Amino acid sequence: xxxxxRVVVKVGSSSLTTATxxxxxxxxxxxxxxxxxxxxxxxxxxxxxxxxAAGLAPLGLPRRPRDLARQxxxxxxxxxxxxxxxxxxxxxxxxxxxQVLLTSDDVSRRAHYRNAYRTLDQLLAMGALPIVxxxxxxxxxxxxxxxxxxxxxxxAHLVRADLLVLLSDVDGLYDGDPxxxxxxxxxxxxxxxxxDGVSIGSAGKSGVGTGGMVTKVEAAAIATxxxxxxxxxxxxxxxxxxxxxxxxxxxxxxGKRSADRLLWLAHASAxxxxxxxxxxxxxxxxxxHSSLLxxxxxxxxxxxxxGDPVDLVDEAGRAVARGLVNYDARELxxxxxxxxxxxxxxxxxxxxREVVHRDDLVLLRGRGLTG
Numbered sequence: 127x128x129x130x131x132r133v134v135v136k137v138g139s140s141s142l143t144t145a146t147x148x149x150x151x152x153x154x155x156x157x158x159x160x161x162x163x164x165x166x167x168x169x170x171x172x173x174x175x176x177x178x179a180a181g182l183a184p185l186g187l188p189r190r191p192r193d194l195a196r197q198x199x200x201x202x203x204x205x206x207x208x209x210x211x212x213x214x215x216x217x218x219x220x221x222x223x224x225q226v227l228l229t230s231d232d233v234s235r236r237a238h239y240r241n242a243y244r245t246l247d248q249l250l251a252m253g254a255l256p257i258v259x260x261x262x263x264x265x266x267x268x269x270x271x272x273x274x275x276x277x278x279x280x281x282a283h284l285v286r287a288d289l290l291v292l293l294s295d296v297d298g299l300y301d302g303d304p305x306x307x308x309x310x311x312x313x314x315x316x317x318x319x320x321x322d323g324v325s326i327g328s329a330g331k332s333g334v335g336t337g338g339m340v341t342k343v344e345a346a347a348i349a350t351x352x353x354x355x356x357x358x359x360x361x362x363x364x365x366x367x368x369x370x371x372x373x374x375x376x377x378x379x380x381g382k383r384s385a386d387r388l389l390w391l392a393h394a395s396a397x398x399x400x401x402x403x404x405x406x407x408x409x410x411x412x413x414x415h416s417s418l419l420x421x422x423x424x425x426x427x428x429x430x431x432x433g434d435p436v437d438l439v440d441e442a443g444r445a446v447a448r449g450l451v452n453y454d455a456r457e458l459x460x461x462x463x464x465x466x467x468x469x470x471x472x473x474x475x476x477x478x479r480e481v482v483h484r485d486d487l488v489l490l491r492g493r494g495l496t497g
Contacts, residue, residue: 130168131169133368136278137172181202235433282349289354298313298375326340400437425462452480
């Protein structure tokens, strides 16, 4: 961790705002002080929650709304306040910041993925500090990350980070409710087996964020599976985490580093429909890593457009893969079970293409999603 040269730091709403909404300038400045110090010998990308929470008080909302429309309104007001506060705080050190707002749709697709990487990489190269958040003002339920812990894990993969630091209002992962006497901090997690029998809480204590310890553990699994180690600790111990001193919980990497955008397709996208496959197509996709052709289709579910993510399901209805489909839902019924050669002869060369190309397809193994 001491040798990490590119680090993604995620901070939650509870570490930046009050429980009733509104930014806490002292908390923001304290975090910025730490990041500036850590930035002396490494690159920092900040994934910051807090836009919706910052917009509550200015809009007269007593608590975080449940409906998407009012959440988006609060984000619209709060995002400007959040970035303005960061801009002013980093300006104390002569450091410029750049805002990057993402939805899952922005990075599941190949061209968008490359553009997102280039933007972040160029900001770092030019000496600016990127501040990433979900684009709450336009994200629909189908293209939302749902929480910034998962977004941070995916950004760490996108920018090829050497370390992900998750900052919360809890100083690490405990083997039970940390407020209960007798529970202990879990200092290291080397794999899923280390969490067997551990009761993980689902809600934060602040009431202004969306995540809890469950989302942080899930985010750590995504990042470590992509070769990025994770430190989970409280915001007050951020300096220790970035200096490599023991603090919180250290999740060791479990997989290999990859630049493959399919991790985003697996973990950041919600399927807009499903394609039913016969047994031969299932084998071709899962064992031979082939593209999905019309001949292997037996059914279509949902209302989707070309380019949308869809699940590929076997004859028992189990999702075995997810991919970006090349056809609209209304086009597919007349293609079921037919060869591309036959379709091209009858309908034209545009129908010779795959239903899902293997470069836009990721396998879903068991209950977890893997790239």
